[in-house]
Amino acid sequence: MQPVLKVEALSKQFQLYEQGKLIPSCADVHLEVQAGALTALIGPTGAGKSSVLKCIHRTYLPTSGRMLYRDRDNHVTDLALASEHRILELRHSDIGFVTQFLHCLPRKAALDVVAEPLLARGEGAGGARERAAELLALLNVPERLWGVPPATFSGGEKQRVNLARGLIARPRLLLLDEPTASLDPATTGRVVDLIERIKAEGVAMLAIFHQPELVNRLADRVVELTPPVAATELLETCTS
Amino acid sequence: MNQMLEVRNLSKIHGRGCPRCFDSTGPDMDTNICAHCGSVVAAHGVSFDLRAGEILGIMGESGSGKSTLVKTLFFDETPTVGEVLFFDGERQWDLFALNAAEQRWLRNHRFGMVYQNPHLGLNFKVSAGGNIAERLLMSDLSHYGEIRERARRLLARTEVLPERMDESPKKFSGGMQQRVQIAKALATQPPLLFLDEVTTGLDLSVQARILDLILEIQQELGTAMIVVTHDLGVIRLLAGRTIVMKYGRVIESGLTDQILEDPQHAYTQRLVASSL
Numbered sequence: 139m140q141p142v143l144k145v146e147a148l149s150k151q152f153q154l155y156e157q158g159k160l161i162p163s164c165a166d167v168h169l170e171v172q173a174g175a176l177t178a179l180i181g182p183t184g185a186g187k188s189s190v191l192k193c194i195h196r197t198y199l200p201t202s203g204r205m206l207y208r209d210r211d212n213h214v215t216d217l218a219l220a221s222e223h224r225i226l227e228l229r230h231s232d233i234g235f236v237t238q239f240l241h242c243l244p245r246k247a248a249l250d251v252v253a254e255p256l257l258a259r260g261e262g263a264g265g266a267r268e269r270a271a272e273l274l275a276l277l278n279v280p281e282r283l284w285g286v287p288p289a290t291f292s293g294g295e296k297q298r299v300n301l302a303r304g305l306i307a308r309p310r311l312l313l314l315d316e317p318t319a320s321l322d323p324a325t326t327g328r329v330v331d332l333i334e335r336i337k338a339e340g341v342a343m344l345a346i347f348h349q350p351e352l353v354n355r356l357a358d359r360v361v362e363l364t365p366p367v368a369a370t371e372l373l374e375t376c377t378s
Numbered sequence: 379m380n381q382m383l384e385v386r387n388l389s390k391i392h393g394r395g396c397p398r399c400f401d402s403t404g405p406d407m408d409t410n411i412c413a414h415c416g417s418v419v420a421a422h423g424v425s426f427d428l429r430a431g432e433i434l435g436i437m438g439e440s441g442s443g444k445s446t447l448v449k450t451l452f453f454d455e456t457p458t459v460g461e462v463l464f465f466d467g468e469r470q471w472d473l474f475a476l477n478a479a480e481q482r483w484l485r486n487h488r489f490g491m492v493y494q495n496p497h498l499g500l501n502f503k504v505s506a507g508g509n510i511a512e513r514l515l516m517s518d519l520s521h522y523g524e525i526r527e528r529a530r531r532l533l534a535r536t537e538v539l540p541e542r543m544d545e546s547p548k549k550f551s552g553g554m555q556q557r558v559q560i561a562k563a564l565a566t567q568p569p570l571l572f573l574d575e576v577t578t579g580l581d582l583s584v585q586a587r588i589l590d591l592i593l594e595i596q597q598e599l600g601t602a603m604i605v606v607t608h609d610l611g612v613i614r615l616l617a618g619r620t621i622v623m624k625y626g627r628v629i630e631s632g633l634t635d636q637i638l639e640d641p642q643h644a645y646t647q648r649l650v651a652s653s654l
Contacts, residue, residue: 155644156651196633198640222619222633223429245590257597 142342148203165366181363234309273302293320314345388460393417435617490563494575496555507543553584
């Protein structure tokens with residue numbers, strides 16, 4: 139079976155003009171993600187695990203390499219080169235990203251934060267909220283919080299809101315950055331069940347997990363990253 | 379999504395201009411004033427696309443040319459050179475090849491503008507409802523009761539108290555004036571809206587509610603918007619894609635999250651670093 143995502147020789151460096159520095163973030167990353175399977179990224183802090191996910195999501199512009207995404211029609215897009223509009227389309231319909239931190243409107247109720255990706259697709263508010271409520275219940279977020287903006291939630295509650303928001307749109311490719319980092323064991327269990335369920339539904343996942351036992355339990359492939367060699371070279375010129 | 383706007387190589391010089399204006403201004407020269415003739419190059423070589431229903435942010439400091447850009451698109455100013463195509467359903471308009479009457483028709487029917495300064499967008503000699511009626515009249519609606527009802531609904535949608543619709547906007551707070559401007563701009567249900575620093579200078583809580591309103595409207599009506607601001611928070615909240623301008627030139631463009639998290643240009647890196 140052809141992979142949903144194939145990353146070849148991906149590297150990312152940050153060029154910081156103010157400091158006159160070139161900071162390597164990840165280097166020569168190769169990986170594949172299959173439909174209905176989970177690829178786990180492992181490695182020490184600073185190995186560039188999160189950067190790989192952000193490059194695929196195009197929050198970071200990759201410095202070199204290819205990121206080949208195969209869509210429903212078997213059409214392959216190199217995410218590194220795709221137009222901004224194409225990336226926005228794919229984020230809308232195909233590629234989901236659950237980060238460690240919840241970025242959302244400060245004044246929106248949790249239920250609406252979760253329902254938003256469906257609303258943005260033009261689905262009715264009633265149905266979208268119903269789906270959002272199901273997911274929040276499944277993830278054990280207390281019902282009394284659903285009408286409250288998540289700004290005041292605990293880290294674990296925020297994380298579950300974030301996860302529900304990432305799952306509600308049923309992406310084909312899901313990028314997960316430590317989805318269980320601040321959860322207690324019981325809630326972690328629920329998240330693990332949910333990940334297994336969506337895997338069985340055929341979603342391709344690329345994930346970073348804090349706990350090695352989750353990698354053992356959930357990963358179909360493991361890709362280990364090593365921190366890139368620190369470039370000490372200063373930029374010759376700092377043209378603005 | 380369909381293409382809505384194609385801006386190609388738009389330039390605007392304030393003043394008489396000279397052949398050396400473009401070479402002697404811009405980010406590399408660190409000025410937008412031509413050293414040879416004293417003209418101001420407000421914009422030069424600006425090109426971008428906008429899709430239907432999309433929100434594009436234009437970010438930059440004062441004097442970057444971002445306001446000039448939207449004012450030119452709204453026909454408030456005439457460009458020195460450049461071409462803009464506007465795609466509207468089956469029709470295609472070459473904006474700067476149109477005569478004055480056609481431009482006025484587009485302004486009244488297909489575009490909407492919300493200015494930073496409410497004096498530019500509102501007529502303070504007539505009531506809030508009258509301001510909306512003015513725009514509806516220009517778009518060929520003429521039944522009094524119908525106009526009044528539409529004005530009332532629009533003001534209610536933008537959260538202006540209906541009992542104040544017969545007062546002059548002169549007496550309104552800054553936030554309320556912006557709401558009336560938004561209602562007026564939306565009166566003809568234009569597919570394209572220009573927002574020029576609409577929340578600048580307002581109290582934070584008022585800013586937040588106006589931004590919420592703009593997002594709600596975008597979601598309900600699918601209106602495409604060009605949002606001009608120097609405020610990174612506004613860009614982050616509203617825009618899917620962003621253009622960064624300095625001294626009249628586009629120095630960087632990209633997905634908004636990428637511009638904010640991985641800015642490529644030294645100037646954008648400084649802007650983003652100074653906001654955090």
